[in-house]
Amino acid sequence: MRKITMLIVAALIAFSGSVKADEGMWLLPLISKLNVNQMNDMGLKLSAEDIYSINNSSLKDAVVIFGGGCTGELISDKGLILTNHHCGYGNIQALSSVDHNYLKDGFWAKSLEEELPSKGLAVTFLKYMNDVTEKVLEGTTDAMEEGERNKIIAENKKALIEEASKDNKLTITVQSYLEGNQYFIIAYQKYTDVRFVGAPPSSIGKFGFDTDNWMWPRHTGDFSMFRVYADKDGNPAEYSEDNVPLKPVHHLPVSLKGVEMDDFAMTIGFPGSTNRYLTSWGIEERMNIVNDSRIIPRGAKQELWHEAMMADEKTNIQYASKYSRSTNYWKNSIGMNRGLKKLKVIDSKREIEAEFAAWINESDERKELYGSVLSELENAYSKRATNLKAQYYMIECMFRGTEIISLGTKTSRLADALEEGNEEKVSEITNSIKASLEAFYKDYNVNLDQKVFATMLKLYHDYIDAQFYPSFYNDVVAKKYKNDFTAYANVVFKKSVFTSQEKFETFLAKPSLKVLQKDPVYIAAVSAIEKYKEIQGGLTQYNEVEDRNNRLFLKGLMAMNPDKVYYSDANFTMRLSYGKVGNYEPKDAVIYKHFTTLEGVMEKEQPGNYEFEVPAKLKELYETKDYGQYADKDGSLHVCFTTNNDITGGNSGSPVINANGELFGLAFDGNWEAMSGDIAFETELQKCINVDIRYVLFVIDKYAGATNLIEEMTLVK
Template sequence: MKKLLSLSLLLLLINLSKAKADEGMWLLPLLQQLNIETMNEMGLELSAEELFSINQSSLKDAIVIFGGGCTGEMISDQGLLLTNHHCGYGQIQELSTLENNYLDNGFWAASKEEELPAPGLKVTFMRHMEDVTNRVLEGVAEDMDHETRQKAIRANIDSITKAAAEGNDYEHLVRDYFAGNQYFLISYEEFTDVRFVGAPPSSIGKFGYDTDNWMWPRHTGDFSIFRVYAGHDGKPADYSPDNIPYQPLHHLPVSLQGVEMDDFAMTLGFPGSTQRYLPSWGIQERMNIFNQTLITVRGEKQDIWAEDMAASDKVRLQYATKFSRSSNYWKNSIGMNRGLEALDVLSQKRELEARFAEWAESSAANQERYGKVLATVKEAYTSRAPQYKASNYLRETLVNGTEIYRFAGGAKILENALEAGHQTAIDSAVSELRSAGEVFFKDYSAPTDQKVLAAMLARYAQDIENRFWPDFYTEVNKKYQGDYQKYAEKLFEKSLFTSQAAFEAFLAKPSLKKLRKDPAYQAGRSVRKQYNKLLGMNREAQQQIDNASRLFIAGLMEMQPDKVFYPDANFTMRLSYGTVGDYEPRDAVRYKHYTTLQGVMEKEDPDNFEFFVPERLKELHATTDYGRYGDKDGSLWVNFTTNNDITGGNSGSPVINGKGQLIGLAFDGNWEAMSGDIAFEPELQKCINVDIRYVLFIIDKYAGASHLIDEMTIVE
């Protein structure tokens, strides 16, 4: 049965190979069957084998996972890597000090010896990918309950990954697609010696900051450069001064030819997550609970951060990355809700569900397999709403929103060691916590977090039923009569986790009694206990949703045999293709497909750090000293738009022309199509990219780092 289902799925996809679609995040092993003919007609001059090959180098070998949530690309045979400035932002901030502020001033290593090690940063190459659906579903019966089914699948996956690991050092994962209707085995190779090479100042790399985030027109030089190092055998190795630049199997040539309207463009990368097959009840939950939680809670927290950042350069540097990460999806949530409402996506989903229900009743076979799917989905989403809201609020307010509770919770390893009385374990826990403390306190402002704690406690109590409160609330309300500011003041006076000096003093002489009595540790454990309880309350409903979603998608494929289907993003390598183009966001407004350096000057506001323009950049503009990076019209292009289908995780993805040459870096989507993770909008959806010529102009003419240009393969 499962073999027939997998074969049917493949035949459905193959039959769609001639359908034109800019929408879609496509699996590379299926390009030959699905997409290559359309892509060639649109302007691609490469074969499917040149894009993805198991036996020889191909375009996919130049693409990497950068860190844990972005994409990067290799641009030289000496390990040079290009990604977005906002992807490298955390590493740049970690390496910065008040004396050497690389965020504000930029950084350019004049030689490989000056490149800065970036501890903890990893770069990952995908080495192999193959369909293993039949092997994963071997012995899996349709009438199995959820636990039995998952147990059988896990056993098959363990067998597959164990066999794949023989004779190599790769990491092997099996990922599901179409909600568990298809599975692929993927092999990765991870490099841990990665060094910071260069980045423009944030006034270029983040020009426009949060005001322009998700907006078009953009004028942002969103790029940074790193280098991957390996051992002398070319294999991954921990950092060592003796390591050598890694020679990738493929690196992207860089084009100076620019782009024009309707030019073919493709992206390769690791899109994080989409929910294009989400039912109407899931969309309501996403809008009214998940997104609204982020909008409410993060908005309040960010206001506190912003006030303290504006008052102190030290706090601004400490919280730059935290604020950027928080605000990115806060604004995304606002835009998504707005877009879903404007496009009336709920009505479209309900219409599809009505057709699905009618189709499911059209035959006995359909009714048996799909007849209860929609009722199950509706019941699962409806029943879990109260506890799902509580778990989202608790995560945003007290699990992740409040730094002190999360940091204090890390001392659980020391409590266990002290309770057991094993000195070796105690010493190990102390060492681990001391290292964690050095990282934590470097970027921590206790006065700021105290304000956040009081606000987050109040917000959770105000918006969530008291039956979902962590148990420490009882003592706080009894002792402080609900005065959360007073409670926060006392906690920060008494806790050993609020200052590095107190924390170090405790680690020098750790005490089980003192740790257990610490108010931050007690509250942190209470929060985590309640959070785990809420997750458990959501688990049964989530299992129902998972099972029904698998059947819903399988049914949709049977019901719509002529529709183009592609799997949701799940942070595995995908290719999207489209064209360069403009768009009309509203009546009587048309945005052209590119911006220029002139627009940077027009946005300049010396009194607003978001729109500060460096003097050197103004000088180059005034003299139009663009070198070979200017466009044929005499201007210097900064950003351009395509209709490639991207989402979070695609940040840093290369934008590649029909010849396989790098023409830009994807870094954002547009405000009018923030619904894109749930519903692709073909008339409005745009991928915002940095023109590669602007990247090279900043490296060469602005920074004078022409030695980096010299090691690239430049196509004039």
């Protein structure tokens, strides 16, 4: 295994400059070998130890996983967390009501006592990560069957986790990198007492809403604030009035110096997923199956949601977070397909594959190890296409599409326990379901979901081969309702116990297998689960072929190009990216400046259009130019700016850090012209869109009057 590890290290250390400085999501323990000299040449004043250290305070200690899919940063010595408005959106929505609509009106705690507990929210700190490639791969060979190899790897990982978990309460995981050619053991510490501190109204925090999402120029104050609490000793603890604000190991000083062209910019965060090493067949699959399976169902569902949300304030609050989550990657998928076609990424990949094939044919040893890699990948993608399309459509149309089927799936284990006559298990499962019902029904509109139910099930019927229909399609919808999905939905929602909290709780108080098995929602849910498992079973062998050959493909590419840096794809572990502030040219005769100002907010205002409403207080501050210490040197108030940092989903909320290690922006989006970025980084067009920290402070101070929050920060002028 030493040979594999040395191959990786050699490929990493031999930085040739063939990868531009703005491309790459880098592992922090490796930056001292790979990146710090390049970063210093670009203007960074810090050392690698200042950024990542296990024994001393460093920047990594101020950056957290926020919730389950975003990044946040500590900006005071009292546990104050800054993240994006859209990252806190679900928590803000959960705390909102018609009487206290924090989404519409915003919220600011002027004291610790006014902060609102955010049930279910956690923040997670990275404690350390170490390379354990040799130990994980010990006992494996490339010639092994993938199943046997995976079994050995799983056993090795288990042993490492057990050893690292002794005598501590950290969460330990072993994570794969470089398509399974590299492994790190990672230790995390999670805090579960997190409280809502403040957020602007959506007219600032989501200004532009879906129209401006993924677009530049941007004028969105996309930020929200929370605070992490601990017990008196600084340890994680469940919510208690006795808990105190966490004193973090490190918090970021906040810069008032402003943003200039070519300023050094660094982000640290938790990017979710990229696939930069996909082959041409993998990209075709992503475009034609994965993305299209997201675009079509979500588009239909969102039309129904939007109509209902615009007609009723309560429904708007209930579905605001759901709608935002759905539309975000719906629009991303549309933009990605557009970008991949425009940039001819598939053609570029085929050139790499042709070069790889020629390199293989130069050596019998290479032929033995890599000779079948490309043909096996092409075959696997081809053979799994129909199953994969059915799988993604089932997820989007049933498990994510209609909420009542998703709820119904929770009772499959209950049915098993009832059939077994296991009263203890029945009690355990019913209590677990009951605990989730208040949150579900609080944000559930049964009449709206009935429309979505009929639309989604018909869409699945129209787009997917009959062999992939769940049994209730033929046994019930076709036989009894002649494929009239509206008529079927009318009966389902009339008869089911799942349609209201009262009916479902009455059932759970005395659960009956007979009642459950006759319930039309349960029938549909269980039928969908069974068909999903069947579809998944048809994918397993091809998924294993893909995993094995993607690993060998990347291993071969690194051997073919030993002087080139290969960074690992994003996998929601801490990464660093670096670049510079800058503008870009999206098309002929058009140049986008690297920043926007409050003047642009006023230019975009459309009274009566919720996406572009401007609060009266903000207009007043604009008219009087009352910007205080947050104005730029030219007197304007900057709102957003762009850099060429490499980010993706999960980086939302990442701090944008200047050359001195100070916070000067908050990453929140990418640009429409480079939506192909998860597959292929576009060096000329790809931009990271950030909120200027001075606009954040201006809103907190001048707009909201929450000077208590400003006072606890470390401001640098």
